[in-house]
Amino acid sequence: MATPSVPEEPQSFWIETSDTTAYPSLRGQVSVDVAVLGGGITGLTVAAHLKRAGMTVAVVEANRLCHGTTGHTTGKLSSLHGLVYDTLTSSFGEEGARAYGEANEAAIERVAALCSEYGIDCDFERVPNYTYTESEQEVSQIEAEVQAAKRVELPATYTEESDLPYPIRAAVRFDGQARFHPRKWCLGLARVVEGGGSHVFEETRALSVEEGRPCRVQTERGELEAGRVVVATLLPFTDRGFFFARTHPEREHVLGVRLDGPVPHGMYITAGSPTRSIRSHPASDGEVVLISGESHKTGQAADYQERYARLERFARERLGARSIDYRFSAQDFYPADQVPYIGRMRRGSDRLYTATGFKAWGMSHAVVAAMIIEDQLQGRENPWSEFYSPNRLKPMASASSFIKENANVARRFFGDRLMKRQSLAELASGEGAVVADGSQQLAAYRDEQGELHTVSARCTHLGCIVSWNAADTTWDCPCHGSRFGVDGEVIHGPAVKALKRSSPSSLPSEGESGEA
Ligand SMILES: Cc1cc2nc3c(=O)[nH]c(=O)nc-3n(C[C@H](O)[C@H](O)[C@H](O)COP(=O)(O)OP(=O)(O)OC[C@H]3O[C@@H](n4cnc5c(N)ncnc54)[C@H](O)[C@@H]3O)c2cc1C
Ligand code: FES
CATH class of the missing domain: 2.102.10.10 (Rieske [2Fe-2S] iron-sulphur domain)
Structure with a gap:
């Protein structure tokens, strides 16, 4: 059998298997209740929530919708984010771990509910998610994670079984998690947003935000006037909170492969190094398996070929890849204390909001952001807003x-x-x-x-x-x-x-x- 090779050109599975978009650019001046800057999963999920709550919104995207990290993700929708609950319990106590778990579980349920409410067909399907190890030395970490997750009432079990084509030593298993097509979900939300005084603008880069009553957003092409502004550009480009100094960027690489043998239905990530994240997704001609890993700080690697070659070897030798159909890369930002920054951009301001630092777990966190920001804009209490606050005082962690x-x-x-x-x-x-x-x-x-x-x-x-x-x-x-x-x-x-x-x-x- 010929050895499958990595494609010469990057191509995203998600972009290739969803519609192209042609929303207009912003021209002249537009006034709305809320301007949402960035048309990835965060911007679109926030915008759809705010419109549903009765506000007029305008999404402003520099490129085409979801051509950023959302269009180049692995796209697992889960509250199990590698090994996180044991660490969170140490840094933030059980209360912090509970807030994190509850918020991300609620996010999965919210996606399921909105898919039904708006008839969004995004291949949403419940599947278990696993953090697994093949090494005896890591079993204690798995056990600790199961205990920490159970203590805050998450759907965790310890298992030594999986549907991977090789034996594992141990895993944390979360039931009721989901796989979905993130770009189809987002394009469904964009359709919800547009109309009735709300807008989606593409190929319009926001250049500056002037905070005031109203706020003014200057873009390359026109101006937006809005009561509030949500900056959802992965890392805020207008940085009143020094988020660039409180996070660091990491790029990660993904292969989309087809297998000779049975395709694993569950979603998987390794507990230790090297990180290998695995999930499958249905395509018109069979299941594609996405494998990601080989992350490094953005701009601090030169050995891309070797990184792809290592992923390719894993795909071939461990999973039985017959062909490698896609390769793509993207980056996300990692907060210093493992907790994303969601909410008011700076203390004392109720005009500017952001959501950033998702540390490669932004599918559920985008929805957490939407729920928190919607409550804040409506003047309602939110049970997780303090934990995720960009202005939180928890420096030791x-x-x-x-x-x-x-x-x-x-x-x-x-x-x-x-x-x-x-x-x-x-x-x-x-x-x-x-x-x-x-x-x-x-x-x-x-x-x-x-x-x-x-x-x-x-x-x-x-x-x-x-x-x-x-x-x-x-x-x-x-x-x-x-x-x-x-x-x-x-x-x-x-x-x-x-x-x-x-x-x-x-x-x-x-x-x-x-x-x-
Ligand atoms: C390889 C990889 C795998 C991942 N796998 C998972 C996973 O399995 N599960 C999970 O939960 N998370 C995963 N993540 C993380 C997740 O994909 C991201 O956290 C999420 O997509 C971030 O969405 P976003 O909308 O915040 O950012 P983006 O999708 O990057 O959207 C931001 C948008 O803002 C636009 N923009 C930027 N500047 C401006 C400006 N000045 N004006 C207007 N628009 C602007 C950009 O063009 C972009 O479209 C993964 C990340 C990577 C890198
Ligand atoms: S100096 Fe900050 S991104 Fe380049």
Whole structure:
């Protein structure tokens, strides 16, 4: 049998198997009760909840709906997030673990209810979710997690059985969890949002938010006037809460494969390293199995091929993959204390809201965000809002991680300026690298036709030096995760301005595009 190989080009299973969208761009001035910035699962779920509660909303998406992390996820809808309850109990007590578990369980039920209420066909199906180990040394962690989850009345059991094609040593099993098609769910919500004074705008990047009564959102094309603003751009691009310093970005890689043998129906993640996350999803021509792992800090890896090769080996040798049909990558932000930031962006303001730091568990957390923010905007109590508050006072749980991540950013900020760089002449077709050009550093890419694309390597967020991402043909910032195309255009914030266009000193300058 021929060895299946990883596709040359990235392609998302979720985007390929759902409709394309063509919502208009924002033009002129529009007034609504709430502006929701970002059209991923968070923005759309929040917007649909607010509209359902009687508010007018406008979703503003820089690209097309769910082409960000939501379009490149593994998409398990669960309250079992690896091993989390034992740690939460240690840091936040049983009360914290209970809030986390209850909120995420409620999120699964809310998705089920809204699918019925609005007739959203997103392949929603109840399946168990497992965190498993093959190692004797990790059994005690599994046992501790089962106990911690049971103490807060979650649907946890200890098991040594699974429907994986290889034996496991032990697992935490949560029943009543779900698999669904995250993009079909989101497009269903977008249909709910649009109309009756509410809007969905695509290809409209928000550039700034002025807090006031009303708030004003400037976009590339027009202006939004809104009583409240929810920033749901994965990491807030308008950062009143320094979320970029309280989280760190990690990219993770996914393969979509087809198997020779029986397909596992349950959803799985390993308890230890290396992380392997597994789930299947029905497609028109049989089940596709998604396998993710090999995560690393954004902009801090160069060995993409090896990472995909390791996933491929796992798919082939452990699961019996016959073909590898998809490969894609995405990133999420990790909060210092394991708890996402959801609610009022800063103390004392009831105008700006956000939801970020989902640490690769944003399917249920997007819905938790919608429930919390809806209650806050309605002036109602919410049982989980204090626990998830972006302004919470629980520094001890996060102090060491906070210091470590910000030391890493400082090392990248200063160290990358001093690195020895290759010369432009050494750059082969299809290759990108940061090259030295006099006193400046250029991000240079030579395309397959030999044409050279050069921009300043200085990130427009806070000035770190970007690095080359050969898997996605992008420039990624190692500090807070901004990503740019080869001609400098913003793909991913927190940066909102393009990398400055800049020619090597031997060539004439091509003009500027507005560095901060
Ligand atoms: C590989 C991988 C696997 C994962 N697997 C799971 C899983 O199994 N289960 C789970 O629960 N979670 C999982 N996650 C996490 C989950 O996918 C994310 O937490 C979730 O998709 C985040 O959704 P979001 O809407 O907040 O962000 P996004 O989907 O990134 O949406 C943000 C949107 O904002 C837009 N935007 C950005 N800046 C602007 C601007 N200035 N103006 C207008 N729009 C803007 C972007 O274009 C984007 O569309 C995974 C994550 C990764 C990376
Ligand atoms: S993302 Fe902050 S400096 Fe680049």
